[in-house]
């Protein structure tokens with residue numbers, strides 16, 4: 001089915017025309033990263049990518065100037081009937097000159113809905129024509145838009161003032177059909193509209209009605225609900241100047257976005273930085289070599305937590321201690337979640353989506369697990385940095401790292417006298433009688449012929465002690481059997 005998309009590829013880079021559906025994502029068994037050489041990611045099923053642990057990134061900004069210039073081009077072309085004038089000349093109809101009377105932009109009001117990167121650049125350019133620029137953006141405060149000469153006001157105030165309206169928002173539920181019959185009805189008669197953002201922000205049917213009635217004096221459209229449109233009625237309308245999604249189609253923009261997406265991929269591959277990712281907040285600070293041991297520790301604590309207390313849990317509290325972990329909460333909690341969910345994911349079999357720092361938070365959310373993180377600047381003595389996880393099922397573990405190794409510091413509030421190594425196959429057990437437990441377990445494992453590399457026990461609480469053993473080679477079920485008579489619980493965990 002996807003002959004064009006061999007499974008071996010790790011990365012995929014697209015423009016807007018390629019639809020990266022869930023089927024495409026699932027077919028890319030090796031896929032790790034999807035790059036959008038452009039701004040809008042509405043052609044990529046980001047949810048499907050996230051649940052498969054695939055990073056999605058774009059190059060916001062690389063095509064801003066081209067899209068802004070194209071918008072200004074359409075505004076100018078609308079004001080002077082450039083397209084119809086050209087059509088007349090090609091048809092050798094000089095007489096059209098009489099009906100193609102335009103109007104100046106000077107002194108007119110341009111309303112800009114969406115004052116982000118492109119909206120701002122459009123404002124700056126059209127101000128040089130002497131246009132008054134007003135606008136609205138829920139995330140851009142009035143004092144900020146004032147700095148680039150746009151007076152911010154609520155939409156209902158904007159509509160009756162505008163001679164031209166241009167939209168520069170993403171297509172989201174709040175912006176779908178933002179300009180509709182009702183809006184046209186309260187606009188000035190003959191208002192002109194421009195859409196170089198996304199088809200559907202201006203209701204296409206309402207636009208057609210407004211063009212027919214004369215309520216709308218003209219439209220410049222670069223984008224359509226369906227691309228390419230099946231129905232070209234709007235594009236063919238005499239008052240419409242239509243272009244086939246050309247906003248970013250300049251050599252400069254294409255070179256910029258191509259270079260940017262390639263550099264962003266290389267940075268991720270080399271573990272340098274994560275720029276432009278839109279679905280991987282946990283990865284933001286996780287790429288540095290310093291973060292790696294903490295990611296490993298988080299995963300191992302998660303696996304351990306799921307093993308020693310398999311009861312389901314709907315709340316995870318993660319606390320990081322120590323100034324070096326100030327920004328680590330999001331990736332350590334994602335790592336803990338990926339460890340916690342590993343067993344259930346393995347049980348789901350071969351088709352289970354891969355668990356990593358991208359997919360684990362989304363999967364946890366889908367499973368109803370709420371995560372809270374907190375940070376304290378100083379760690380409990382003698383540690384400089386520490387992580388504690390507490391689950392609503394009563395499980396509590398603390399760990400730290402040393403020389404790149406994961407160490408278990410505490411189980412259920414009981415501290416280990418010497419932190420226990422969490423590497424390879426680990427035997428975790430609990431029993432009674434602190435002083436005797438360690439030699440008894442060591443003796444039983446020795447009699448079973450198991451080569452133990454480390455053995456630690458925790459402080460005693462309510463007569464119970466926890467212990468962790470690591471081994472030179474893999475551990476057999478017989479080794480656990482050999483402990484049955486001396487401990488209350490014992491389980492081997494592969495970390």
Ligand SMILES: NC(=O)C1=CN([C@@H]2O[C@H](COP(=O)(O)OP(=O)(O)OC[C@H]3O[C@@H](n4cnc5c(N)ncnc54)[C@H](O)[C@@H]3O)[C@@H](O)[C@H]2O)C=CC1
Nearest residue numbers: 039040067114116117118137139168169170196197247248
């Ligand atoms: N035609 C083309 O070839 C191109 C189209 N685009 C599209 O242009 C649009 C804008 O791109 P940028 O300026 O780079 O994005 P941006 O993210 O910098 O700006 C979008 C702005 O819209 C605002 N916004 C969100 N909801 C809003 C609402 N309900 N009302 C008013 N404002 C709202 C946001 O707060 C944000 O400031 C996007 O849809 C993008 O996909 C971008 C490049 C080329």
Ligand SMILES: O=C(O)C(=O)COP(=O)(O)O
Nearest residue numbers: 015016017038039040248
């Ligand atoms: O960047 C965007 O959002 C665009 O719409 C540009 O699309 P394109 O990369 O030219 O297919």
